Amino acid sequence: MSGPLSASEAGMGFRIGLFADRRFKYLVIAPAVFILLFIGLFPLIYSLVVSFQNINMMEEDTSFSGLMQYRLLFQDLRLWQSLGHTLLITAIALPIELLIGLLMALLFLEHMPGRPVFVSLLVLPTMIAPIVAGATWRLLFDNRYGPINQVLGWFAGEPMTVLWVIKANLVYPAILLAEIWQWTPFMFLILLAALSNVDKNLTEAAEIDGASDWRIFWRIVMPAIWPVMAIALLIRGLDLFRLFDVVWALTKGGPGTMTETISIYTYIQGFRQFETSYTAAIAFLVIVMLSVAVIFALRRMEITR
């Protein structure tokens, strides 16, 4: 018959129990983690391996090619042009979506009759699949039957044949219009939620103290909503960087390669030109660039906090 445990025996038992308890938790979540790693990490590693080979779907060769694909990356003018196009669209669309979304959120901040209905209608564009939105805008921009040219014709007093998706000086406005129309409601929704959570005591106190609306907004409201706004900007920035659907539906990257984004170029290299290894190298370039951007952005947000 065993006696009561000594203090050291009790301590040992406690540590063993704690260890087993922790280990059990890991064991429980391990299958899910392995599956996620397999789904996420395996393609990443496999793509990395492929990027060091010379695989092209038209040929049988799968030999190791070292850094050849990466050397080609830096010689590929079209790749860097597509990156430039992507950054241009991002640089224009993002501030406009933010500004309009913020103004809409401020407008709908106060309670008004039918507010839920208006808000629901305003966010409808974000519910449409981007390729469908792009295809619909293509019809809207149609030079013969599109309503946009029809309405312009009413104002002009004569039929208008504006070639929105053909002429070099019109393709970017067309793309930006479609993109901003679809995703400004996303900004609006996020910012409306953020504005709704601003402490009203602070703003009321500032009002009593005689602060102007602008000062209240800039000194109290903006700092309060900045963390949420920053996340919204980050999400939309990443979305714009991988922009494909709307541009493909409207212009297919044309005229020429004038509106070709990095996603479209990657698609063309992978699925039209069948340059499998080169496409993997492009994908890794994009991963590295976006990772650096995200880390930088998150660190800035941490510093601000």
Added chain:
Amino acid sequence: MKIRKIAAPMSVAALMGMLAAAPAWAQSAAQTAVDAAKKYAGTEITIVWEAGLQSLDPLNFSGPKWEELTGIKVKVIEVTTSEMFTKILQEHRAGSGAYDALNVIPSWMPDLVRAGALEPLDSFVDKYGFRDELQNIAPTYRDNQMTVDGKIYGFPDDGDLFILYYRKDLFEDAANQAEFKAKHGYDLAAPETWEQYADIGQFLTDKYAPKMYGAGQFRQPAYGIWMFEERYRVEGGKFFDPKTMRAQINNEIGVKAYEGMRNDNKFMPPGVETWGFVEALSSFLAGEIAMTISWPPFGRWAAGYGLDDAALSWVPKSTIAGKVGYALPPGGTPQLAAGFSLSISSSSKNKEAAYLFIQWLNSEEISLQRVQLPYALRDPFRESHFTDSEYLSRWPDAGAYLKTLRAGADTGLLDLSILQIDKYEEALRQSMSRLWAGEDAKAILDDVAAQWDSLTDKIGVDRQRMAYADWSAKPNAYPK
């Protein structure tokens, strides 16, 4: 006496044997295929077919008929043309056996053959006695869209080519004839050169616009590149220097062709740069343009043939039936522009069953029915199609229509087909969109030539030279 006693029964036996064998000799390729396929009753084969109207053939006609005759179910895998090459190649690389029979655009065949995606068909052709019927395919298609490196990889199954359709009532109008002759010094008739095309187009636009324009045709890059390839060769251009394999399309002839195409837009309806197949068709049928260049279905639908079929309810009713003339495009050598051949996937697990289906589809008897389906886009490609009495009776001008198609089948120009041709065509497609955007034609073509040279260097100059030599040696690669 003894010899006579032996010889006579032997002769009779031999004669009876011959008579018994006679039905087998006389059996058509279609019946041969059906009889041989019955052993696969209860199975299913898949066939990749262009999505849309094209696939109504196997969905509504040939698929159900084959199943009724043989017990083999046909599953149609509809794929858009722009995705077909990718999907066929991807499936081959995956080795899944998902595709049995294929529709392939003939210019893709060298690439698909070199990638190992297509099954050679010679052994099947000989086993099932199809060589004779293959000989009856119009020579341009037979000699250029069937073999790669001397082996059969596909059966030409669609007589695609570009035809000029024009409003013969306007051309035959006495006042128009007099005015045109006075202005240009030659008779108003179907244009034989691109200069005449521009003269006539501008004349009719000046007289009838905005109600009607002199001409209109598809300008979307996917189609427009064939227009360029045809016009460039008609004007005397060659795609490559055969020795150095340097691209030649940025020469004076190429620049003239591109500038000519852009200048022609001036007498075409505003916005013609956005036109695809449907836009050009609807304008022509509505009487909004006097000339257009397109594939054979335009001619059938302009005559009103088949437009009562539910599948064609989207096609505008023709307002010009009986008023359409048919001619070869300026230069007299129309681009064949795509076309389809029936092939077998090398990773198919049902090769023989799939082969028998495509032999049956392509046979004299069945193909004649298929090219007359009102909704299908298969165009005449066998000699018998052009002279069939039933086809000739389909509409009053069917005879002139078929005669023009037959003439085009003789002089038609092949689509350029070399290794990795889609990459070269992609460069041309992009250049065409730049042309409509207003950039300088010479600068655009210089860029295209540079891209082509870069591609050739990457693929291997010697390899590409051999492929180009093989293609350009074909009688229909360049105008004679």
